[in-house]
Amino acid sequence: MSRALMIQGTGSNVGKSVLVAGLCRAAVKRGLSVAPFKPQNMSNNAAVTADGGEIGRAQALQARAAGLALHTDMNPVLLKPESETGAQVVVQGRRIATVKARDYARLKAELISPVRESFDRLRARHDLVLVEGAGSPAEVNLRANDIANMGFAVAADVPVILAGDIDRGGVIAQIVGTQAVLPAEDAAQVAGFLVNKFRGDPSLFDDGYRLIEQHTGWRGFGVLPWFGEAWRLPAEDALDLRGQAREGTLHIVCLRLGRIANFDDLDPLAQEPGVRLTMLGPGEALPGDTDLVILPGSKSTRGDLAYLREQGWDLDLVAHLRRGGHVLGICGGYQMLGTVIHDPDGLEGPPGHEAGLGLLDVETRMSADKRLSEVDAVHVATGVAFHGYEIHIGQTDGPDRARPFARVEAAPEGAVSADGRIAGSYVHGMFSDDAFRAAYLAGFGVASEAGYDARVEDTLDALAAHLEAHLDLDALFAAAR
Numbered sequence: 001m002s003r004a005l006m007i008q009g010t011g012s013n014v015g016k017s018v019l020v021a022g023l024c025r026a027a028v029k030r031g032l033s034v035a036p037f038k039p040q041n042m043s044n045n046a047a048v049t050a051d052g053g054e055i056g057r058a059q060a061l062q063a064r065a066a067g068l069a070l071h072t073d074m075n076p077v078l079l080k081p082e083s084e085t086g087a088q089v090v091v092q093g094r095r096i097a098t099v100k101a102r103d104y105a106r107l108k109a110e111l112i113s114p115v116r117e118s119f120d121r122l123r124a125r126h127d128l129v130l131v132e133g134a135g136s137p138a139e140v141n142l143r144a145n146d147i148a149n150m151g152f153a154v155a156a157d158v159p160v161i162l163a164g165d166i167d168r169g170g171v172i173a174q175i176v177g178t179q180a181v182l183p184a185e186d187a188a189q190v191a192g193f194l195v196n197k198f199r200g201d202p203s204l205f206d207d208g209y210r211l212i213e214q215h216t217g218w219r220g221f222g223v224l225p226w227f228g229e230a231w232r233l234p235a236e237d238a239l240d241l242r243g244q245a246r247e248g249t250l251h252i253v254c255l256r257l258g259r260i261a262n263f264d265d266l267d268p269l270a271q272e273p274g275v276r277l278t279m280l281g282p283g284e285a286l287p288g289d290t291d292l293v294i295l296p297g298s299k300s301t302r303g304d305l306a307y308l309r310e311q312g313w314d315l316d317l318v319a320h321l322r323r324g325g326h327v328l329g330i331c332g333g334y335q336m337l338g339t340v341i342h343d344p345d346g347l348e349g350p351p352g353h354e355a356g357l358g359l360l361d362v363e364t365r366m367s368a369d370k371r372l373s374e375v376d377a378v379h380v381a382t383g384v385a386f387h388g389y390e391i392h393i394g395q396t397d398g399p400d401r402a403r404p405f406a407r408v409e410a411a412p413e414g415a416v417s418a419d420g421r422i423a424g425s426y427v428h429g430m431f432s433d434d435a436f437r438a439a440y441l442a443g444f445g446v447a448s449e450a451g452y453d454a455r456v457e458d459t460l461d462a463l464a465a466h467l468e469a470h471l472d473l474d475a476l477f478a479a480a481r
Contacts, residue, residue, distance in 0.1 A: 036156025053093015
Protein backbone atom coordinates (compact mmCIF):
# COMPACT_ATOMS: atom_id res chain seq x y z
CA MET A 1 0.00 0.00 0.00
CA SER A 2 1.46 3.35 -1.01
CA ARG A 3 2.19 5.82 1.77
CA ALA A 4 2.61 9.60 1.91
CA LEU A 5 4.24 12.15 4.18
CA MET A 6 4.10 15.95 4.04
CA ILE A 7 6.81 18.44 4.97
CA GLN A 8 5.37 21.78 6.01
CA GLY A 9 7.28 24.77 7.32
CA THR A 10 6.82 27.41 9.97
CA GLY A 11 7.29 29.99 7.20
CA SER A 12 8.53 30.54 3.68
CA ASN A 13 12.14 29.70 2.82
CA VAL A 14 12.71 27.45 5.85
CA GLY A 15 14.21 24.79 3.56
CA LYS A 16 11.18 22.65 2.66
CA SER A 17 12.16 22.21 -0.99
CA VAL A 18 15.70 21.10 -0.19
CA LEU A 19 14.46 18.82 2.60
CA VAL A 20 12.04 17.06 0.25
CA ALA A 21 14.77 16.71 -2.40
CA GLY A 22 17.09 15.15 0.17
CA LEU A 23 14.38 12.85 1.48
CA CYS A 24 13.59 11.75 -2.08
CA ARG A 25 17.22 10.79 -2.69
CA ALA A 26 17.46 9.10 0.73
CA ALA A 27 14.30 7.07 0.01
CA VAL A 28 15.68 5.98 -3.38
CA LYS A 29 18.87 4.81 -1.69
CA ARG A 30 16.68 2.72 0.63
CA GLY A 31 15.20 0.99 -2.39
CA LEU A 32 11.87 2.82 -2.46
CA SER A 33 10.02 4.14 -5.48
CA VAL A 34 9.32 7.71 -4.39
CA ALA A 35 7.69 10.73 -6.05
CA PRO A 36 7.60 14.41 -5.03
CA PHE A 37 4.34 16.32 -4.88
CA LYS A 38 3.50 19.95 -4.19
CA PRO A 39 -0.24 20.71 -4.39
CA GLN A 40 0.28 24.43 -4.96
CA ASN A 41 3.45 26.31 -5.75
CA MET A 42 4.03 30.00 -6.44
CA SER A 43 7.07 30.53 -8.62
CA ASN A 44 8.11 32.01 -11.94
CA ASN A 45 10.88 29.42 -12.12
CA ALA A 46 9.22 26.62 -14.08
CA ALA A 47 10.32 23.44 -15.85
CA VAL A 48 8.88 21.76 -18.93
CA THR A 49 7.56 18.24 -18.26
CA ALA A 50 7.66 15.07 -20.32
CA ASP A 51 3.88 15.29 -20.80
CA GLY A 52 4.15 18.77 -22.32
CA GLY A 53 3.21 20.95 -19.35
CA GLU A 54 5.07 22.92 -16.69
CA ILE A 55 5.79 22.57 -12.99
CA GLY A 56 7.83 24.49 -10.41
CA ARG A 57 11.60 24.11 -10.65
CA ALA A 58 11.77 22.84 -7.06
CA GLN A 59 9.65 19.85 -8.04
CA ALA A 60 11.91 19.32 -11.05
CA LEU A 61 14.90 19.05 -8.71
CA GLN A 62 12.97 16.72 -6.39
CA ALA A 63 11.99 14.53 -9.34
CA ARG A 64 15.63 14.37 -10.31
CA ALA A 65 16.50 13.32 -6.78
CA ALA A 66 13.88 10.59 -7.06
CA GLY A 67 15.20 9.45 -10.45
CA LEU A 68 11.97 10.32 -12.27
CA ALA A 69 11.00 12.10 -15.47
CA LEU A 70 9.13 15.35 -14.81
CA HIS A 71 5.33 15.10 -14.80
CA THR A 72 2.61 17.69 -14.28
CA ASP A 73 1.08 15.55 -11.50
CA MET A 74 4.04 16.52 -9.30
CA ASN A 75 2.80 20.13 -9.06
CA PRO A 76 -0.84 20.33 -10.17
CA VAL A 77 -1.34 24.02 -9.30
CA LEU A 78 1.39 26.50 -10.22
CA LEU A 79 0.87 30.23 -9.65
CA LYS A 80 3.13 32.49 -11.70
CA PRO A 81 3.00 36.10 -10.41
CA GLU A 82 2.60 38.74 -13.12
CA SER A 83 2.05 41.74 -10.84
CA GLU A 84 1.85 42.59 -7.14
CA THR A 85 -1.79 41.47 -7.03
CA GLY A 86 -2.28 39.01 -9.90
CA ALA A 87 -0.90 35.71 -11.14
CA GLN A 88 -1.23 33.25 -13.97
CA VAL A 89 -2.89 30.02 -12.79
CA VAL A 90 -1.49 26.81 -14.27
CA VAL A 91 -3.47 23.63 -13.51
CA GLN A 92 -1.98 20.22 -14.31
CA GLY A 93 0.55 21.93 -16.54
CA ARG A 94 -1.81 24.19 -18.52
CA ARG A 95 -2.63 27.87 -18.08
CA ILE A 96 -6.32 28.30 -17.26
CA ALA A 97 -6.54 31.97 -16.25
CA THR A 98 -4.84 35.08 -14.93
CA VAL A 99 -6.55 36.21 -11.74
CA LYS A 100 -6.26 38.73 -8.93
CA ALA A 101 -5.45 37.44 -5.45
CA ARG A 102 -9.01 37.97 -4.21
CA ASP A 103 -10.45 36.06 -7.17
CA TYR A 104 -8.00 33.19 -6.64
CA ALA A 105 -9.31 32.74 -3.09
CA ARG A 106 -12.66 31.87 -4.64
CA LEU A 107 -11.11 29.71 -7.36
CA LYS A 108 -9.31 27.49 -4.82
CA ALA A 109 -12.50 25.61 -3.99
CA GLU A 110 -12.52 24.23 -7.55
CA LEU A 111 -8.88 23.16 -7.48
CA ILE A 112 -8.97 20.48 -4.79
CA SER A 113 -10.36 18.03 -7.35
CA PRO A 114 -7.43 18.18 -9.83
CA VAL A 115 -5.01 18.30 -6.87
CA ARG A 116 -6.45 15.05 -5.47
CA GLU A 117 -6.51 13.46 -8.94
CA SER A 118 -2.79 14.14 -9.42
CA PHE A 119 -1.94 12.98 -5.90
CA ASP A 120 -3.91 9.76 -6.28
CA ARG A 121 -2.20 8.96 -9.58
CA LEU A 122 1.22 9.38 -7.96
CA ARG A 123 0.23 7.19 -5.03
CA ALA A 124 -0.91 4.48 -7.43
CA ARG A 125 2.50 4.44 -9.14
CA HIS A 126 4.92 4.73 -6.21
CA ASP A 127 5.72 3.29 -2.77
CA LEU A 128 5.99 6.73 -1.18
CA VAL A 129 4.87 10.25 -2.07
CA LEU A 130 6.71 13.10 -0.34
CA VAL A 131 4.56 16.21 -0.24
CA GLU A 132 5.85 19.76 0.17
CA GLY A 133 3.71 22.47 1.71
CA ALA A 134 3.77 26.15 0.75
CA GLY A 135 4.30 29.10 3.05
CA SER A 136 3.06 28.24 6.54
CA PRO A 137 0.02 26.47 8.02
CA ALA A 138 0.02 29.17 10.69
CA GLU A 139 -1.57 31.51 8.13
CA VAL A 140 -4.95 30.37 9.41
CA ASN A 141 -6.63 33.35 7.75
CA LEU A 142 -6.05 31.44 4.49
CA ARG A 143 -7.36 28.10 5.80
CA ALA A 144 -10.72 28.20 3.96
CA ASN A 145 -10.47 26.03 0.83
CA ASP A 146 -6.75 25.58 1.47
CA ILE A 147 -4.98 23.22 -0.93
CA ALA A 148 -1.38 24.09 -0.03
CA ASN A 149 -1.00 22.98 3.59
CA MET A 150 -3.39 21.60 6.20
CA GLY A 151 -6.42 21.75 3.93
CA PHE A 152 -4.76 19.22 1.66
CA ALA A 153 -3.19 17.19 4.50
CA VAL A 154 -6.52 16.72 6.28
CA ALA A 155 -8.48 16.02 3.09
CA ALA A 156 -5.98 13.39 1.92
CA ASP A 157 -5.11 12.19 5.47
CA VAL A 158 -1.39 12.77 5.03
CA PRO A 159 0.76 13.04 8.20
CA VAL A 160 2.74 16.27 8.52
CA ILE A 161 6.28 16.95 9.71
CA LEU A 162 6.71 20.61 10.65
CA ALA A 163 10.13 22.14 9.86
CA GLY A 164 11.40 25.21 11.70
CA ASP A 165 14.32 27.41 10.65
CA ILE A 166 16.66 28.12 13.55
CA ASP A 167 18.96 30.27 11.39
CA ARG A 168 16.41 33.09 11.26
CA GLY A 169 15.95 32.98 15.05
CA GLY A 170 12.97 32.25 17.29
CA VAL A 171 12.54 28.62 16.25
CA ILE A 172 10.87 27.69 19.56
CA ALA A 173 8.23 30.36 18.99
CA GLN A 174 7.95 29.31 15.33
CA ILE A 175 6.98 25.74 16.18
CA VAL A 176 5.12 26.25 19.46
CA GLY A 177 3.32 29.29 18.04
CA THR A 178 2.23 27.34 14.97
CA GLN A 179 0.61 24.72 17.15
CA ALA A 180 -1.05 27.43 19.24
CA VAL A 181 -2.93 28.92 16.28
CA LEU A 182 -3.79 25.69 14.44
CA PRO A 183 -7.35 24.35 14.71
CA ALA A 184 -7.43 21.11 16.69
CA GLU A 185 -8.10 18.99 13.59
CA ASP A 186 -5.06 20.43 11.85
CA ALA A 187 -2.76 20.13 14.87
CA ALA A 188 -3.73 16.45 15.17
CA GLN A 189 -2.42 15.88 11.65
CA VAL A 190 1.15 16.78 12.74
CA ALA A 191 3.29 13.73 13.42
CA GLY A 192 6.26 15.71 14.68
CA PHE A 193 8.82 18.41 13.96
CA LEU A 194 12.41 18.97 12.96
CA VAL A 195 14.75 21.92 13.35
CA ASN A 196 16.60 22.99 10.21
CA LYS A 197 19.72 25.06 9.40
CA PHE A 198 21.56 24.86 12.75
CA ARG A 199 25.04 26.42 12.72
CA GLY A 200 27.56 25.06 15.21
CA ASP A 201 27.18 22.25 17.76
CA PRO A 202 23.56 20.93 17.64
CA SER A 203 23.83 19.65 21.21
CA LEU A 204 23.73 23.27 22.35
CA PHE A 205 20.06 23.26 21.41
CA ASP A 206 19.16 20.17 23.48
CA ASP A 207 17.25 22.18 26.08
CA GLY A 208 15.33 24.12 23.43
CA TYR A 209 14.51 20.90 21.59
CA ARG A 210 13.08 19.32 24.74
CA LEU A 211 11.12 22.50 25.43
CA ILE A 212 9.42 22.26 22.04
CA GLU A 213 8.53 18.62 22.70
CA GLN A 214 7.11 19.48 26.12
CA HIS A 215 5.03 22.43 24.92
CA THR A 216 3.65 20.74 21.82
CA GLY A 217 3.50 17.07 22.73
CA TRP A 218 4.94 16.40 19.27
CA ARG A 219 7.94 14.14 18.85
CA GLY A 220 11.11 15.56 17.36
CA PHE A 221 12.88 13.95 14.41
CA GLY A 222 16.16 15.75 14.92
CA VAL A 223 18.19 18.92 14.52
CA LEU A 224 19.68 19.30 11.07
CA PRO A 225 22.93 21.25 10.80
CA TRP A 226 23.44 23.81 8.05
CA PHE A 227 24.11 22.10 4.71
CA GLY A 228 26.85 24.19 3.19
CA GLU A 229 26.62 22.67 -0.30
CA ALA A 230 22.98 23.66 -0.87
CA TRP A 231 24.11 26.57 -3.06
CA ARG A 232 25.16 24.02 -5.69
CA LEU A 233 21.53 23.03 -6.22
CA PRO A 234 19.29 25.06 -8.55
CA ALA A 235 17.62 27.91 -6.64
CA GLU A 236 13.82 28.05 -6.57
CA ASP A 237 13.31 31.56 -5.26
CA ALA A 238 14.67 34.73 -6.85
CA LEU A 239 15.47 35.90 -3.31
CA ASP A 240 18.09 33.13 -3.20
CA LEU A 241 19.92 34.54 -6.21
CA ARG A 242 23.32 35.88 -5.36
CA GLY A 243 26.53 36.73 -7.10
CA GLN A 244 30.02 35.59 -6.21
CA ALA A 245 32.55 37.63 -4.30
CA ARG A 246 35.46 35.78 -5.93
CA GLU A 247 37.51 37.33 -8.70
CA GLY A 248 36.81 35.80 -12.10
CA THR A 249 38.36 36.47 -15.47
CA LEU A 250 34.93 37.05 -17.03
CA HIS A 251 32.53 39.48 -15.35
CA ILE A 252 28.90 38.57 -16.15
CA VAL A 253 26.13 40.83 -14.89
CA CYS A 254 22.51 39.69 -14.78
CA LEU A 255 19.81 42.33 -14.39
CA ARG A 256 17.61 41.30 -11.49
CA LEU A 257 14.24 42.12 -13.04
CA GLY A 258 11.18 42.58 -10.86
CA ARG A 259 9.44 39.53 -12.41
CA ILE A 260 12.55 37.52 -13.24
CA ALA A 261 11.70 34.02 -14.43
CA ASN A 262 13.61 30.78 -15.01
CA PHE A 263 16.68 32.28 -13.42
CA ASP A 264 18.22 28.84 -12.86
CA ASP A 265 19.75 29.50 -16.30
CA LEU A 266 22.44 31.28 -14.27
CA ASP A 267 23.30 28.47 -11.84
CA PRO A 268 25.89 26.73 -14.04
CA LEU A 269 27.62 30.05 -14.74
CA ALA A 270 27.67 30.93 -11.06
CA GLN A 271 29.69 27.78 -10.35
CA GLU A 272 32.36 28.45 -12.96
CA PRO A 273 35.66 29.45 -11.28
CA GLY A 274 36.55 31.68 -14.23
CA VAL A 275 33.30 33.64 -13.96
CA ARG A 276 32.36 36.45 -11.59
CA LEU A 277 28.58 36.73 -11.57
CA THR A 278 26.91 39.91 -10.33
CA MET A 279 23.16 40.05 -9.75
CA LEU A 280 22.43 43.73 -10.33
CA GLY A 281 19.71 44.99 -8.03
CA PRO A 282 17.44 48.05 -8.18
CA GLY A 283 19.23 51.36 -7.86
CA GLU A 284 22.60 49.87 -8.84
CA ALA A 285 24.52 51.00 -11.92
CA LEU A 286 26.07 48.57 -14.37
CA PRO A 287 29.76 48.15 -13.43
CA GLY A 288 32.20 49.53 -15.96
CA ASP A 289 34.22 46.30 -16.10
CA THR A 290 31.24 44.19 -17.20
CA ASP A 291 32.02 41.85 -20.10
CA LEU A 292 28.60 40.29 -20.66
CA VAL A 293 25.13 41.46 -19.61
CA ILE A 294 22.38 38.86 -19.43
CA LEU A 295 18.77 39.98 -19.70
CA PRO A 296 16.98 36.99 -18.15
CA GLY A 297 13.49 35.61 -18.61
CA SER A 298 10.52 37.55 -17.26
CA LYS A 299 6.95 36.68 -16.37
CA SER A 300 5.90 40.21 -17.38
CA THR A 301 8.05 41.39 -20.28
CA ARG A 302 6.36 44.76 -20.74
CA GLY A 303 6.30 45.44 -16.99
CA ASP A 304 9.94 44.47 -16.55
CA LEU A 305 10.94 46.56 -19.56
CA ALA A 306 9.46 49.58 -17.78
CA TYR A 307 11.25 48.49 -14.58
CA LEU A 308 14.55 48.23 -16.48
CA ARG A 309 14.14 51.79 -17.73
CA GLU A 310 13.24 53.06 -14.26
CA GLN A 311 16.63 51.79 -13.05
CA GLY A 312 18.41 53.57 -15.92
CA TRP A 313 19.73 50.24 -17.18
CA ASP A 314 18.72 51.06 -20.75
CA LEU A 315 21.27 53.88 -20.76
CA ASP A 316 23.82 51.62 -19.03
CA LEU A 317 23.41 49.04 -21.79
CA VAL A 318 24.13 51.60 -24.48
CA ALA A 319 27.31 52.69 -22.66
CA HIS A 320 28.27 49.04 -22.10
CA LEU A 321 28.00 48.31 -25.83
CA ARG A 322 29.94 51.46 -26.66
CA ARG A 323 32.78 50.06 -24.51
CA GLY A 324 32.75 46.86 -26.59
CA GLY A 325 30.65 44.74 -24.24
CA HIS A 326 28.29 41.89 -25.10
CA VAL A 327 24.58 41.35 -24.33
CA LEU A 328 22.55 38.13 -24.26
CA GLY A 329 18.77 38.19 -23.86
CA ILE A 330 17.00 34.96 -22.92
CA CYS A 331 13.24 34.57 -23.53
CA GLY A 332 11.64 37.73 -22.12
CA GLY A 333 15.07 39.38 -22.20
CA TYR A 334 15.26 38.55 -25.92
CA GLN A 335 11.88 40.19 -26.48
CA MET A 336 13.06 43.36 -24.70
CA LEU A 337 16.06 43.66 -27.00
CA GLY A 338 13.82 44.20 -30.04
CA THR A 339 12.28 47.35 -31.42
CA VAL A 340 8.69 46.83 -30.25
CA ILE A 341 6.47 44.45 -28.27
CA HIS A 342 2.91 44.19 -29.56
CA ASP A 343 0.28 43.03 -27.06
CA PRO A 344 -3.06 43.54 -28.86
CA ASP A 345 -5.01 41.29 -26.46
CA GLY A 346 -3.60 42.79 -23.26
CA LEU A 347 -1.97 39.56 -22.08
CA GLU A 348 0.54 41.54 -20.01
CA GLY A 349 -1.50 44.58 -19.06
CA PRO A 350 -3.61 47.02 -21.06
CA PRO A 351 -3.79 46.20 -24.79
CA GLY A 352 -1.22 48.12 -26.80
CA HIS A 353 2.44 48.09 -27.71
CA GLU A 354 5.69 49.02 -26.04
CA ALA A 355 8.90 50.28 -27.60
CA GLY A 356 11.73 47.84 -26.97
CA LEU A 357 15.38 48.64 -26.36
CA GLY A 358 16.04 48.67 -30.09
CA LEU A 359 19.28 46.70 -29.80
CA LEU A 360 18.08 43.95 -32.15
CA ASP A 361 16.05 44.56 -35.31
CA VAL A 362 13.17 42.25 -34.39
CA GLU A 363 9.57 42.68 -33.20
CA THR A 364 7.55 40.53 -30.82
CA ARG A 365 3.81 39.89 -30.97
CA MET A 366 2.23 38.43 -27.84
CA SER A 367 -0.41 35.73 -28.28
CA ALA A 368 -2.28 33.39 -25.95
CA ASP A 369 -0.57 30.35 -27.48
CA LYS A 370 2.16 29.19 -25.12
CA ARG A 371 5.20 27.28 -26.30
CA LEU A 372 6.20 24.51 -23.88
CA SER A 373 8.79 22.17 -25.30
CA GLU A 374 12.17 20.56 -24.74
CA VAL A 375 14.47 21.28 -27.68
CA ASP A 376 17.71 20.06 -29.18
CA ALA A 377 19.58 22.95 -30.74
CA VAL A 378 22.86 23.77 -32.45
CA HIS A 379 24.60 27.03 -31.62
CA VAL A 380 25.36 28.72 -34.95
CA ALA A 381 28.51 30.57 -33.90
CA THR A 382 30.29 27.50 -32.49
CA GLY A 383 28.50 24.60 -34.16
CA VAL A 384 28.03 22.98 -30.75
CA ALA A 385 24.81 21.03 -30.07
CA PHE A 386 22.95 21.53 -26.79
CA HIS A 387 19.71 20.61 -25.07
CA GLY A 388 17.30 23.10 -23.53
CA TYR A 389 13.65 24.06 -23.32
CA GLU A 390 11.26 26.80 -24.40
CA ILE A 391 8.50 28.19 -22.19
CA HIS A 392 7.03 31.46 -23.47
CA ILE A 393 4.21 33.34 -25.12
CA GLY A 394 4.85 35.54 -28.11
CA GLN A 395 6.56 35.17 -31.48
CA THR A 396 9.56 37.22 -32.55
CA ASP A 397 10.62 38.05 -36.11
CA GLY A 398 12.58 40.64 -38.06
CA PRO A 399 15.72 41.23 -40.15
CA ASP A 400 18.19 40.17 -37.44
CA ARG A 401 16.57 36.73 -37.46
CA ALA A 402 18.56 36.20 -40.67
CA ARG A 403 21.48 35.70 -38.28
CA PRO A 404 20.03 33.11 -35.85
CA PHE A 405 21.50 32.36 -32.46
CA ALA A 406 20.83 28.66 -32.91
CA ARG A 407 19.04 26.15 -35.10
CA VAL A 408 16.32 23.92 -33.69
CA GLU A 409 15.51 21.02 -35.98
CA ALA A 410 17.22 23.00 -38.77
CA ALA A 411 14.87 25.99 -38.22
CA PRO A 412 16.46 29.34 -37.24
CA GLU A 413 16.04 30.29 -33.57
CA GLY A 414 16.84 33.63 -31.98
CA ALA A 415 18.71 36.55 -33.49
CA VAL A 416 22.18 38.10 -33.48
CA SER A 417 23.28 41.65 -34.32
CA ALA A 418 25.49 42.35 -37.32
CA ASP A 419 28.58 42.79 -35.12
CA GLY A 420 27.80 39.60 -33.17
CA ARG A 421 27.88 41.29 -29.77
CA ILE A 422 24.11 41.28 -29.12
CA ALA A 423 22.16 38.04 -29.16
CA GLY A 424 18.72 36.81 -28.16
CA SER A 425 17.24 33.34 -27.79
CA TYR A 426 14.09 31.71 -26.47
CA VAL A 427 15.99 28.62 -25.28
CA HIS A 428 16.38 28.19 -21.53
CA GLY A 429 18.81 25.78 -19.90
CA MET A 430 21.55 26.15 -22.49
CA PHE A 431 24.28 26.73 -19.90
CA SER A 432 23.48 23.46 -18.13
CA ASP A 433 24.95 21.71 -21.16
CA ASP A 434 28.68 21.30 -20.43
CA ALA A 435 29.77 21.29 -24.07
CA PHE A 436 27.84 24.43 -24.98
CA ARG A 437 28.87 26.30 -21.82
CA ALA A 438 32.53 25.47 -22.51
CA ALA A 439 32.28 26.63 -26.11
CA TYR A 440 30.42 29.82 -25.20
CA LEU A 441 32.86 30.78 -22.43
CA ALA A 442 35.82 29.96 -24.67
CA GLY A 443 34.61 32.78 -26.92
CA PHE A 444 35.46 35.08 -24.02
CA GLY A 445 38.81 33.40 -23.38
CA VAL A 446 37.60 31.52 -20.29
CA ALA A 447 38.12 27.80 -19.68
CA SER A 448 35.05 26.00 -18.33
CA GLU A 449 34.98 23.53 -15.47
CA ALA A 450 32.85 20.71 -16.91
CA GLY A 451 30.51 18.45 -14.95
CA TYR A 452 27.61 20.64 -13.82
CA ASP A 453 25.09 17.78 -13.88
CA ALA A 454 27.54 15.51 -12.07
CA ARG A 455 28.01 18.14 -9.35
CA VAL A 456 24.23 18.39 -8.85
CA GLU A 457 24.01 14.60 -8.55
CA ASP A 458 26.92 14.50 -6.08
CA THR A 459 25.29 17.26 -4.03
CA LEU A 460 21.98 15.38 -3.87
CA ASP A 461 23.86 12.29 -2.65
CA ALA A 462 25.66 14.39 -0.04
CA LEU A 463 22.35 15.94 1.04
CA ALA A 464 20.79 12.52 1.52
CA ALA A 465 23.79 11.41 3.59
CA HIS A 466 23.52 14.61 5.64
CA LEU A 467 19.87 13.84 6.46
CA GLU A 468 20.68 10.23 7.31
CA ALA A 469 23.43 11.35 9.71
CA HIS A 470 21.41 13.92 11.64
CA LEU A 471 17.71 13.01 11.46
CA ASP A 472 15.87 9.90 12.59
CA LEU A 473 14.88 8.90 9.08
CA ASP A 474 13.71 5.45 10.15
CA ALA A 475 11.10 7.04 12.39
CA LEU A 476 10.34 9.81 9.91
CA PHE A 477 9.60 7.44 7.02
CA ALA A 478 7.67 5.18 9.41
CA ALA A 479 5.37 8.14 10.15
CA ALA A 480 4.10 8.05 6.55
CA ARG A 481 0.73 6.44 5.88
